[in-house]
Amino acid sequence: MESTNDFPALCSAPQRDRHNQKRVILWSLAWAIAFLVVSFSIKREWLSAGWDVAAVLGTALFGIGTVVSYYRFLIETDELRRKIEVEALALVFGIGIVGGLTFWLLSELGIVSGKGFAFVFAAMILAHALGVIIGRRRYS
Amino acid sequence: VKNRLKVLRAERDWTQADLAERLDVSRQTINAIETGKYAPGLPLAFRISRLFQMPIEELFDFDDPNEQNHNPTRSVT
Numbered sequence: 513m514e515s516t517n518d519f520p521a522l523c524s525a526p527q528r529d530r531h532n533q534k535r536v537i538l539w540s541l542a543w544a545i546a547f548l549v550v551s552f553s554i555k556r557e558w559l560s561a562g563w564d565v566a567a568v569l570g571t572a573l574f575g576i577g578t579v580v581s582y583y584r585f586l587i588e589t590d591e592l593r594r595k596i597e598v599e600a601l602a603l604v605f606g607i608g609i610v611g612g613l614t615f616w617l618l619s620e621l622g623i624v625s626g627k628g629f630a631f632v633f634a635a636m637i638l639a640h641a642l643g644v645i646i647g648r649r650r651y652s
Numbered sequence: 653v654k655n656r657l658k659v660l661r662a663e664r665d666w667t668q669a670d671l672a673e674r675l676d677v678s679r680q681t682i683n684a685i686e687t688g689k690y691a692p693g694l695p696l697a698f699r700i701s702r703l704f705q706m707p708i709e710e711l712f713d714f715d716d717p718n719e720q721n722h723n724p725t726r727s728v729t
Contacts, residue, residue: 526678526679529678590677590678590680590681591677591681591692591693591695591696592677592678592680592681592684592690593678593680593681595690648680650689651680651684651689651690652680652683652684
């Protein structure tokens with residue numbers, strides 16, 4: 513729906529962004545909590561056979577919710593913000609591929625433990641935050 | 653890409669936030685366009701053009717570095 517001057521005015525871009533960002537944060541939090549609870553439950557062997565798989569699939573649903581909410585944010589956000597996010601995602605993709613494969617080779621050599629993959633995920637999250645900060649500074 | 657956005661906005665006594673609201677973008681986008689750090693995409697360029705009721709060519713000035721090579725009036729020696 514558009515206002516009389518042909519420009520959408522019902523919801524300003526920052527308001528819409530804040531709303532969508534809030535959804536992304538809530539989905540991410542739900543996913544992270546579900547992930548921690550399920551991984552802890554599997555480690556302690558609290559879940560019986562069948563339920564453990566269901567719990568993992570349930571966690572994946574929260575993950576899908578996170579991806580969908582982030583995609584929606586990316587589509588509906590302001591075009592400069594989208595450019596900044598895409599540039600940050602390029603950094604995340606590079607670090608994920610290069611870091612992940614390097615870590616895999618090192619774990620094959622027995623230099624690092626396979627469980628250390630968490631560091632690669634942490635590096636990807638940090639790369640996204642860094643990419644967004646760099647982008648915001650570049651265009652401000 | 654150079655543009656006249658800042659001048660046109662000042663003529664109407666609008667702040668960057670006012671213009672951002674009218675164009676449904678963030679204030680940062682307006683600032684980045686005005687300072688020449690960001691060239692808007694076609695949909696936003698058309699929205700700016702409609703808002704100021706001016707053709708895009710009068711709003712934006714694009715210095716194409718390849719233009720000289722493709723200029724048919726330029727003699728080839």
